[in-house]
Amino acid sequence: MIGRSHAASGVRPAGRQPWWKEAVIYEIYPRSFRDSNGDGIGDLPGILEKLPYIRDLGVDTIWLAPIFQSPNRDNGYDISDYRAIMPEFGTMDDFDRLMAKASSLGLRIILDLVVNHTSDQHPWFQKSRAAKDSPYRDYYIWRDTPQGHPPNNWPSVWGGSAWASDPATGSSYLHLFSPQQPDLNWDNPAVREEVFSIMKFWLDKGVAGFRMDVITMISKIPSFRDMTPEELKAPEYVYAAGPHLHAYLREMNDRVLSHYDVMTVGEAYGMRARDIPLFTDSARRELDMVFAFDIVHVDRQGWRKIDWPLSKLKQVYAAAGKPRSPDSWNTVFLDNHDQPRAVSRFGNDSPPFREASAKAIATMLLTQCGTPFIYQGEELGMTNLPFSGVEDFDDVQVPIQWEARVKRQGVDPDAFLESLKDMGRDNARSPMQWDATRNAGFTTANRPWFRVNPNYTEINAQACMQDPNSVYHYFQALLALRRKYPALIHGTYQDLDPDHHAVFLYARELGRSRLLILMNMSDRGFTYESSSLTRASLLISNMQHRGATQGVTWLEPWEARIYRA
Structure with missing residues (x-):
């Protein structure tokens, strides 16, 4: 299969450029892409059905957001079995058929590796919380404290305390995100062995690499000291400052990744631009690329959406265009499953300007320095959803943030709701708009798992493919131009x-x-x-x-x- 090594040793042949430098990657959020069986939820057979559409767009690699067994408290980013497919998405046979069909079409597939935390339903955690002397106790981060008192003042990234009290043993466990996502203890060698084994399982199936979720947070500060008031304003920088992070990434590379011709892209949450070469310089043998957050912070201050001058965006791209190290490489993205729609955010999604601004943003995306990532529907100019109230959101972090910011901190509820409408993750998670039929052609079910954007009758793949001047065909033309002119890549x-x-x-x-x-x-x-x-x-x-x-x-x-x- 395409993702497997082409060399007997498993490593890339000497002198050959890494394939991922010239790749264009298309992210699929499986739950929202295409439902093949009418249950209202996207699935692997639905993705297989649409592989020719992806190939014809002109991309060559697909990134699948998590497809593993999960109770879905965070839409798959809370994994309870890393070697099983979520039944709603299909079976392992469906995955194998998807891999084979993608390979026949010249498409690679990378998976989302979520190993900073698991689900609280994972057997490791269930055994860990059962007793203090459990052999799995040290798979997670536990602290004994008086009931109801967290071990320190660390906040969850989404609001509230980063510690959850567990009555079974009278202890608290660390969760940098939701209480249903307990953090793994990477300082335990047994945890690292488990992760490396999981990676090998999927690489041996032929996947072409991994996008690594919040990988910068796997090493924790051993003292677990309280944060200062200044640090509490941006705790992610503390969470990404663990002393063993780079050692663990090098171990992962040496033990697993260096034996395959694959790509890795890490979510560098909590890292500043100056830190990027520490991950991506090939001489350090850590990661190939990272997602830096500078570009999606130009219009954000904390939870607030702010006005931004074009000069601020230019500065981000100018900095990215300067080589940070002899062999470092960038990612380029505007949309993904965690970000609002690019045309609504960086363009103008009102009818007179939507198509033109979507094309202008596509021009910017596909001509910057680095490997571009396109998110499903971006090639159609899909827009943000029209939300009315907080009850319209599905995202697990919304009620957590509402409790922390509105109820506890006294943030104005109307202002917070307006920011959610503009910046909320659910904007990207509405079903893919395939045609103008009921439910946008996403499902035959009476109700999809999440509501369809009502503008699907005007904005959909069928209409775009039939219109030679559409956003879709402009993406196609840009991708063809990128392949023709290496200056746009190198x-x-x-x-x-x-x-x-x-x-x-x-x-x-x-x-x-x-x-x-x-x-x-x-x-x-x-x-x-x-x-x-x-x-x-x-x-x-x-x-x-x-x-x-x-x-x-x-x-x-x-x-x-x-x-x-």
Whole structure:
């Protein structure tokens, strides 16, 4: 299968570029992608059915959000059996058929590795909480404290205490996320052995690698000291400061990953940009890439959505475009299962501007430095959901945050609700919009597991595929251009107008090949002048335009172009 090593030793042949540097990765949230059996929940046979659609878009790798056995308190990110498929999604035979079909179409599949924590229904935790002398006690992080008093002041990332009291043994266990997600104790060698065995199980089935959920938090500060008031403002930076993190990642690489030709991408939650080379420099033998959060923090301050100038976004991309180490590599993403829809967030999803801004954002996504990740529906320009109240949300963290921020901290409920509407994770988790039939063609059930965006009659895959000027076909054209011009993958990056309030103009250059990317990131049209445009030859645009004369051109709202200079 594609994900397996091509070399007898299991490692990549010498002199060959890693395949993941030129890959484009499409994330699938299985619960919301395609329901094949009419129970209202997406499944593996539904994904298999749509593999030709993914291949035809022009991507070559699929990332599946968790498909493992889970009680679904956090939609699969609370795993109770790492070697079993969630029955709602299908069987292991369904997975094997999916792998075989993907391989025949030239598609690789990577899985979500969630090993900072498990479900509280995992047998390890059930045995761990049974007695203090259980051999599984040290698989998790327990502390004895007076009843009702947490061992320290650590908060959960989602609000409230990071400790849950367990009456069975009169102790408390650590959970950096929900109480149903107890953190594993990576300082226990037996835990690491279990994780490495799980990884080998799936790699031997042919998967092409892993996206590693909050992997930066697996090592804990051994003193478990109280946080300072300043640290409590951003506790994720404390949680990512464990002393053994890099040693554990190197051990994972040496014991498992180095024996396969696969890719790894870690969720670098709590890491600043300056720390990224510590993970991605190939000489350190840790991870291939990480998801840094700079780009999705430009419009966020704590729980609040804030206004952001284009210059702030430009600065993030300019920093990413500077090589941090001799062989480090970036990821590029705007959408995923934890983020609101990109067109609603970075563009304008109102009808006059939605398609143009979705295409402009796609232009930006697919021409930056690094491996791009597309989230299901992004290629259609899918938008945020219209939420009315807090009861409309399914996300497990919403009631936790509401309790912590509104009820305990006194945050204005209307302001918090507006932020949830704009930034909530459920915006990305509504069912994929396949056509204009009932439930957007996602399911034949009377009710899908989560509600469909009512704009599905206008925004859906069938309509996009039939319209040669759609967002979908523009994505296709951009991906074809990316394959044709290596400068868009391996080229240097230079921002050519960093101070302009609405224009994003930058160059990607490799050898004698120089491409210019020009975008108007606003709702206003205007005349723009740049000497860089003189004698440049247009390769692609998201709309008809009037051309450039001596470097002067008219830009429509959300117009995007790529030139060969």
